[in-house]
Amino acid sequence: MRFYTTSVGKKIVMAISGFIVFGFVVIHLVGNLQIFFGPETLNRYAEMLQGLGGALWLFRALLLLSIVLHIVAATQVTLQSWQARPKGYAVTRYRTTSYAARTMRWGGPLIALFVVYHILHLTTGGLHPRPAGFISQAGGTINVYNNVVYGFQIWWTSALYIIAILALCLHLYHGVSSMMQSVGLNHPRWNQWRRFAAVFFSLFVAAAGVSIPLAVLLGLVQPV
Numbered sequence: 184m185r186f187y188t189t190s191v192g193k194k195i196v197m198a199i200s201g202f203i204v205f206g207f208v209v210i211h212l213v214g215n216l217q218i219f220f221g222p223e224t225l226n227r228y229a230e231m232l233q234g235l236g237g238a239l240w241l242f243r244a245l246l247l248l249s250i251v252l253h254i255v256a257a258t259q260v261t262l263q264s265w266q267a268r269p270k271g272y273a274v275t276r277y278r279t280t281s282y283a284a285r286t287m288r289w290g291g292p293l294i295a296l297f298v299v300y301h302i303l304h305l306t307t308g309g310l311h312p313r314p315a316g317f318i319s320q321a322g323g324t325i326n327v328y329n330n331v332v333y334g335f336q337i338w339w340t341s342a343l344y345i346i347a348i349l350a351l352c353l354h355l356y357h358g359v360s361s362m363m364q365s366v367g368l369n370h371p372r373w374n375q376w377r378r379f380a381a382v383f384f385s386l387f388v389a390a391a392g393v394s395i396p397l398a399v400l401l402g403l404v405q406p407v
Contacts, residue, residue: 190260190263193256193259193260193263194256194260194361196252196253196256197252197253197256197257197260197361197362198361198362198363199249200248200249200250200252200253200256201249201253201358201362202362203245203246203249204246204249204250204253205355205358205359205362205384207246208351208355208388209384209387209388212387212388212391212392213391214228214232215331215391215395216391216394216395218328218331218332218395218398218404219398219404221328222326222328222329222407225327225328225331226326226327226328229327250295250298254292254295293347293350294347294350294351294354297343297347297350300343301344301347304334304340305330305331305334308330328406328407329406329407331395331399332399332404332405332406333406335395335396335399335400336399336400338400340396341396341397341399341400344392344396345392345393345396345397348388348389348392348393349389349393351388351389351392352385352386352388352389352392353385355381355384355385355388356381356382356385357381358381359380359381359384359385360377360378360380360381363377363380364377
């Protein structure tokens with residue numbers, strides 16, 4: 184606890200919790216990309232996840248704890264930074280700080296709000312449009328494929344997802360690099376690879392996340 188009271192301790196907690204959330208984002212997107220292989224593949228994948236039972240809930244609990252720790256640590260680091268300089272600079276000139284780094288503290292809460300919307304939209308279904316075929320049954324399980332397609336056929340819903348994914352991409356671009364730096368991967372020999380990893384993973388998340396609602400809007404993925 185004494186270590187956590189320092190800014191370094193909080194940043195390491197942010198790094199570890201951020202790594203867990205980042206891993207979930209990548210795995211989640213890879214799983215969702217199975218929509219391009221047809222309804223049977225995606226629905227079988229969803230059924231497999233539900234079949235994990237207690238292990239799935241354990242993972243969800245770990246993910247929720249990581250999100251809470253990440254948000255709390257990030258908030259405390261921000262407050263410490265503001266307390267250290269209660270009066271802002273008269274003139275601010277950014278020389279080496281990127282736009283992604285400058286928007287991290289605002290992008291995080293916005294992404295958190297989107298996650299809540301995403302759960303209500305496609306997990307619980309509370310905000311899901313309900314045309315004919317919504318939550319149709321396929322072999323005794325919920326037809327996840329149709330739910331996703333119907334959900335993204337609403338243009339403003341898809342637009343919201345695309346904007347959120349791009350914001351997440353910007354957050355990850357700085358977050359992945361900072362995460363590796365916080366755990367000690369900070370050396371002139373490694374910095375180039377650290378930047379490459381940040382660019383690669385953020386672009387992957389952007390391409391994978393945007394491709395699904397875009398494919399539905401363009402009619403490349405149809406309900407069954």
